[in-house]
């Protein structure tokens with residue numbers, strides 16, 4: 165089978181590898197679609213993964229072989245599957261903080277979604293794989309994981325009907341968040357980015373106002389739109405550290421800032437007095453947990469997430485590097501990029 169293997173920043177090789185053997189409770193999946201996640205781009209361009217890794221975790225596919233002991237699935241089933249599984253018993257899992265479980269990050273698909281075939285380990289079959297209903301396409305199935313990640317983030321902040329939300333970053337994740345926030349009956353949704361195409365798309369997905377932070381004063385505009393209060397919630401969906409101090413200026417007293425995108429590993433300073441006096445909450449959100457997938461699938465099926473409008477590019481597996489370069493190009497009209505075998 166073919167896999168797209170990461171070696172170096174500009175070196176992803178389309179290589180032949182043996183199809184993985186499956187064991188008890190496992191299935192072999194033929195990858196149909198694997199979404200390109202912002203974290204894949206971050207890992208490749210930031211070279212934060214070991215050489216010879218196969219990335220990709222937003223997977224939908226067809227089961228081509230089932231191991232002994234599998235009763236709930238059969239050959240030909242169309243499924244989505246996510247890559248990390250918590251242990252459900254540790255200190256964190258007992259407190260429902262599944263993404264902080266040690267086992268969570270240690271578990272993965274074999275070799276990864278950017279491959280023609282994938283061995284789905286027994287734990288994943290049990291906890292992170294699910295069947296796609298007939299009216300949900302493979303392309304939609306590949307969006308279950310990113311939608312689930314957004315839902316996990318929203319579990320940490322409480323958006324009440326009418327709350328105002330500022331989303332910083334209108335990429336693939338920002339656009340999903342706009343649609344979920346709209347669904348949660350938010351009041352004003354303000355979206356900021358430097359890419360005019362993305363800002364225009366944000367309005368299509370349900371944003372009320374956009375700010376091009378390259379040309380407009382974001383803090384001023386947010387204050388003007390919120391009667392000088394600031395927004396109830398800020399969601400940071402672009403991995404740019406300087407967005408945190410900006411978010412601190414845009415959030416109202418007692419408001420929340422959700423850090424959704426991976427920040428660079430460096431210190432960020434924020435006005436500490438305001439943080440304390442105004443009781444600002446800054447909350448990180450990483451990945452998703454097994455309970456988010458079913459709801460994500462439902463939202464996709466019900467059309468809460470307009471997946472067809474989000475997918476702007478499709479690349480074959482042999483062109484993964486081109487796909488990453490395209491997704492990273494600020495001049496490209498790009499939101500969601502999908503990879504097909």
Ligand SMILES: [Zn+2]
Nearest residue numbers: 201203222310
């Ligand atoms: Zn992802």
Ligand SMILES: [Zn+2]
Nearest residue numbers: 251254257265
């Ligand atoms: Zn655990």
